[in-house]
Amino acid sequence: MIGKFFKKPGAEYGDRVPPGQKLATGFPVLTYGPTPDIDRATWQFRVWGLAQEKTFSWDDFMAMPQSEFTADFHCVTTWSKLDVKWIGVKVTDFMKSIDVDPKAVHIMEHCYGGYTTNIALDDFVREENFFAHTLFGEPLPADHGGPLRLVVPHLYAWKSAKWINGLEFLSKEDLGFWERNGYHHRGDPWNEERYSGRF
Ligand SMILES: Nc1nc2c(c(=O)[nH]1)N[C@H]1C(S)=C(S)[C@@H](COP(=O)(O)O)O[C@H]1N2
Ligand SMILES: [Mo]
Numbered sequence: 073m074i075g076k077f078f079k080k081p082g083a084e085y086g087d088r089v090p091p092g093q094k095l096a097t098g099f100p101v102l103t104y105g106p107t108p109d110i111d112r113a114t115w116q117f118r119v120w121g122l123a124q125e126k127t128f129s130w131d132d133f134m135a136m137p138q139s140e141f142t143a144d145f146h147c148v149t150t151w152s153k154l155d156v157k158w159i160g161v162k163v164t165d166f167m168k169s170i171d172v173d174p175k176a177v178h179i180m181e182h183c184y185g186g187y188t189t190n191i192a193l194d195d196f197v198r199e200e201n202f203f204a205h206t207l208f209g210e211p212l213p214a215d216h217g218g219p220l221r222l223v224v225p226h227l228y229a230w231k232s233a234k235w236i237n238g239l240e241f242l243s244k245e246d247l248g249f250w251e252r253n254g255y256h257h258r259g260d261p262w263n264e265e266r267y268s269g270r271f
Contacts, residue, residue: 076097077096077097077098077100078094078095078096078097078151079094079097080094080095081093081094081095081152085154088144088154089152090146090152090261090262090264091261091262091264092150092264093146093151093152093261094150094151094152095151095152095153095154096151096152096153099145099153099156099216100147100151100153101215102147102149102229103215103234104187104249104250105185105186105187106185107185107214108184108185108214108235109214110214110218110235112130112219113130115129115130115219115220115237116128116129116237117132117133117220117236117237117238118182118237118238118239119170119238119239119241120238120239120241121176121180121239121240121241121242122172122173122175122176122241122242122243123170123171123172123173123176123239123241124170124171126169126170126171128169130219133161133203133205133220136161136165136166136169137161137162137165138159138161139159139160139162139165139202140157140158141157141158141159141160141200141202141204141223142156142157142158143155143156143158143200143223143225144156144225145223145225145229146228146229146261147228147229148228148229148230148255148259148261148266152261156207156208157207157208157209158202158204158206158207158223159204159205159206160202160203160204160205160206160220160223161202162199162201162202163196163197163198163201163202163203163222164197164198164199164201166203167197172193172241173241175243176193176241176242176243177192177193177242177243177244177245178191178193178241178242178243178244178245178246179191179192179193179196179239179241179242180239180240180242180246180248181222181231181233181236181238181239181248182233182236182237182238182239182240183233183234183235183236183237183238184235184237185235187233187234187235187248187249188233188248188249189230189231189233189248189250189251190245190246190247190248190257191224191227191231192245192258193241195224195226195227195231195258196224198224198226200226201222201223201224201225202222203220203221203222203223203236204217204220204221204222204223205218205219205220216234217232217233217235217236219235220235220236221233221234221235221236222236226260227258227259227260227261228255228256228259228260228261228265228266230250230255230259231259245257251268254267254268255267255268256268
């Protein structure tokens with residue numbers, strides 16, 4: 073729908089908006105199912121599978137180096153939002169605190185509420201990816217994945233797991249929730265990797 077909430081990208085943004093996408097004026101919320109209610113005091117984040125098992129508390133995460141990010145956000149339902157401002161922990165900084173088996177090539181992202189999404193290790197461990205706890209200067213609202221979500225700007229936003237609470241390291245690719253339901257296993261917006269073609 074082009075109109076009040078979405079607009080065609082002007083020429084000034086042309087090269088930043090992937091094919092088939094429109095600009096969202098606000099920041100829509102897109103969730104399958106209810107928004108979980110999560111208390112930072114009991115929040116936990118766990119790493120397992122082909123990595124030494126480790127559990128992090130909220131304070132552990134806040135003690136890691138904190139960085140600011142400006143990133144574009146592309147939802148497969150055809151809206152994009154440019155220049156979203158976040159604060160959080162770079163994936164590359166987080167990786168320094170865990171011990172991953174060299175046989176790991178893939179990851180399943182796990183979340184409070186049961187959502188999952190898969191990502192190749194090479195797509196996950198990138199300088200521009202981060203765990204976010206602050207959005208436009210405010211604590212990340214629950215609807216947008218607070219207290220903590222992943223942001224992977226170079227892939228469709230269904231890979232940017234909200235309420236993330238675990239990473240399972242895998243020896244081969246497995247499929248997450250949307251990927252098992254017809255969406256592309258990787259989801260590169262620049263190549264319009266929207267659907268798997270298997271359904
Ligand atoms: N846990 C969880 N993470 C999720 C989703 C979800 O339903 N559950 N939806 C995904 C999809 S399809 C998109 S487009 C983005 C939307 O993020 P937003 O609601 O902050 O805009 O979150 C992604 N992460
Ligand atoms: Mo999405």
